Amino acid sequence: MSASAPPIAIEHLTKSFSGDVLAVDDLNLVIEEGQVFGLLGPNGAGKTTSLRALLGLVHPSSGRARLWGEPVHSGSPMLERVGTLVESPGFVPHLSGLANLELFWRAGGRRLADADFDAALEIAGLGAALRRKYKTYSHGMKQRLGLAQALLGRPDVLVLDEPTSGLDPQQMREMREVVRRIAARGATVLLSSHLLGEVEQVCSHAAVMNKGRLVSAGTVAELTGSTTTVYLEVDDVGRATSVLEALTGVTRVGSEVPGLSVELDGIERKALVAALVGAGIGVETVTSRHRLEDAFIEMLEAEPA
Numbered sequence: 001m002s003a004s005a006p007p008i009a010i011e012h013l014t015k016s017f018s019g020d021v022l023a024v025d026d027l028n029l030v031i032e033e034g035q036v037f038g039l040l041g042p043n044g045a046g047k048t049t050s051l052r053a054l055l056g057l058v059h060p061s062s063g064r065a066r067l068w069g070e071p072v073h074s075g076s077p078m079l080e081r082v083g084t085l086v087e088s089p090g091f092v093p094h095l096s097g098l099a100n101l102e103l104f105w106r107a108g109g110r111r112l113a114d115a116d117f118d119a120a121l122e123i124a125g126l127g128a129a130l131r132r133k134y135k136t137y138s139h140g141m142k143q144r145l146g147l148a149q150a151l152l153g154r155p156d157v158l159v160l161d162e163p164t165s166g167l168d169p170q171q172m173r174e175m176r177e178v179v180r181r182i183a184a185r186g187a188t189v190l191l192s193s194h195l196l197g198e199v200e201q202v203c204s205h206a207a208v209m210n211k212g213r214l215v216s217a218g219t220v221a222e223l224t225g226s227t228t229t230v231y232l233e234v235d236d237v238g239r240a241t242s243v244l245e246a247l248t249g250v251t252r253v254g255s256e257v258p259g260l261s262v263e264l265d266g267i268e269r270k271a272l273v274a275a276l277v278g279a280g281i282g283v284e285t286v287t288s289r290h291r292l293e294d295a296f297i298e299m300l301e302a303e304p305a
Contacts, residue, residue, distance in 0.1 A: 005066070005068050005069030005070075006030050006031060006032050006033065006068075006069075007031060007032070007033055007067065007068055007156065007157050007188045008029070008030070008031035008037075008054065008065075008066070008067065008157065008188065008190060009029070009030050009031075009065070009066040009069070010027055010028060010029040010030075010050065010053075010054065010063070010064075010065050010066075011028060011063055011064055011065070011066065012026050012027075012028060012062065012063035012064075013026070013027040013028075013050065013053055013060050013062075013063035013064065013065060014026055014027070014060060014061050014062045014063050015046075015049050015050075015053060015058060015060050015061050016061045022212050023046045023049040023212055024046040024049050024050050024053070024060075024212045025046070025211070025212035025213045026063070026213070027046070027050055027063070027209070027212070027213070027214055028214065029207055029214070029217065031188060031190055031205070032188070033186070033188055034183060034186060034187075034188060035183075035188055035189070035204050035205050036179060036180075036183045036188075036189045036191075036202055036203045036204050036205070037188075037189065037190045037191070037203060037204070037205045037206065037207070038191055038192070038193060038199035038202075038203035038205070038206040038207070038220075039051070039190065039191065039192040039193075039206070039207055039209065040192070040193065040194070040196065040199060040206055040207065040208045040209065040292075040296060041192075041194075041208060041209035041210055041215075042194070042210065042300070043194070044211070045209040045210050045211065045212065046209050046211070046212040046213075047161070047192040047209055048086070048161055048192065049212075050209070051086050051159055051161055051190070051192060052086060053065050053072075054067075054072060054159065054190075055072070055079065055082065055084055055086060055159060056072045056073050056074040056075070056076055056079060057074075057086070067079070067081070067082065067157070068081075080153070081153075081155060081156045081157060082155055082156070082157045082158070082159060083150035083151055083152075083153060083155030083157070083158045083159070084150055084158075084159045084160075085143075085146045085147050085149075085150045085159070085160045085161065085163060086159060086160075086161040087161070088142070088146070089142070089145070089146040089149055091134045091142070091145065091146075092134065093133065093134050093135035094133055094134075094135065095133065095134060096130060096131050096132055096133055096134065097124070097126055097129060097130040097131075097132065097134055097137070097141075097145050098121075098130040098131060100134055100145070100149075101115075101117070101120070101121075101145070101148060101149055101152065104149055104152070105152055115152045115153065116151065116152055116153070116154045117152065119151060119154075120148040120149070120151045120152050121148060123144075123147060123148055123151060123178050124144045124145055124147065124148035125144060125174065126141060126144060126145065126148075129141060139165075140167045140168065140171055143163065143164075143165060143167060144167075144171070147160075147163065147175075147178070151182070155187060156186075156187055156188065157187065157188045157189075157190070158179075158182055158187055158188070158189045158190070159189075159190050159191070160179075160189070160190070160191040160192070161191070161192050162192060162193055162194070163175055163179075163191055163193070164193065164195060164198055172195075172198065176198065176201060176202045179191070179202050180202060183204075191203070196292045196296055197292070199220070199292060200220060200224070200292040203220055204219060204220065205217070205218065205219050205220065206218070206219075206220050206223055206292070208223070208296060208299050208300075210299075210300055210303050211303075215299050215300070215303060216299055220292060223292060223295050224292050224295050228263070228264045228265075228269075228288065229261060229262065229263050229264070229288075230261075230262045230264060230269045230272065230286060230287065230288055231256065231259055231260070231261055231262075231285070231286075231287045231288075232259050232260045232262060232272070232276075232283065232285065232286055232287075233258060233259035233260075233283075233284045233285035234259065234260070234276060234281050234282060234283055234284065235281065235282035235284065236281050236282075237255070237259070237260060239279065239281055240260060240276055240279075240281050241253050241260065243275055243276055243279045243281065244260070244262055244272060244275070244276070247267060247271070247272070247275055248266075248267065249264055249265055249266040249267025249271075250262060250263070250264060250265075250267060250272070251263045251264070251265050259285065269286055269288065272286075273286060
């Protein structure tokens with residue numbers, strides 16, 4: 001293992017399934033130590049297949065995935081340093097959450113004393129439900145128990161596939177805090193998600209996939225650029241358009257029935273409201289749009305059909 005090798009490197013990864021289904025097409029990614037990396041794309045983009053290839057769960061048709069410079073294969077010793085929540089964990093329905101975690105750890109021939117139960121259980125936040133049978137858990141509770149299982153071994157790399165799936169807003173916020181704490185201790189996090197606002201809040205870097213191909217990759221700031229989009233609803237769309245187009249820092253005003261979509265560069269939204277109110281125009285709604293969401297849609301629309 002090279003000391004300078006990145007935790008994750010995906011090199012010309014291609015995966016085809018029967019029926020000539022090309023799930024991943026020549027994917028190249030490098031994820032450095034300590035990054036929180038978001039893998040974005042619509043359904044069928046190849047995100048989950050890429051993660052499964054990285055973990056040795058599927059064999060690439062060509063190319064390879066590496067962990068710390070070592071090629072990944074089923075049973076690779078490097079995988080012991082990786083925590084995963086990629087598919088539904090195989091918990092035993094009639095055992096409690098806690099018993100399932102203990103069974104998972106012992107199945108690998110490891111002592112319970114070597115597992116990081118305190119941190120994992122704190123993150124799960126299941127309280128007394130840990131003593132309940134797994135079959136009584138909601139989907140969100142199952143997700144949180146699966147994350148706790150992934151963290152038992154204090155992983156250096158954490159791979160998560162749609163980690164906020166099934167969680168309510170408060171639980172999603174808690175999950176974001178968990179990811180931040182894991183990254184703060186030096187771990188590298190790779191997560192896939194279709195919730196672009198979540199990725200924008202928690203990830204330092206991201207890549208966009210579509211139809212198995214890499215569309216773009218970089219820091220979140222690089223992907224979004226300096227432009228912010230605001231949605232406005234006003235009582236006079238025509239006059240509002242004229243007022244907004246005259247403002248320095250407004251780069252575009254577009255119709256988005258029943259309101260307007262306004263792209264900003266260097267001007268705050270409160271200045272828009274002040275200008276509109278000053279012109280005697282009533283402002284009913286002002287909503288900031290996720291910049292990553294705008295960039296994501298633009299990238300997909302620019303892709304060839």
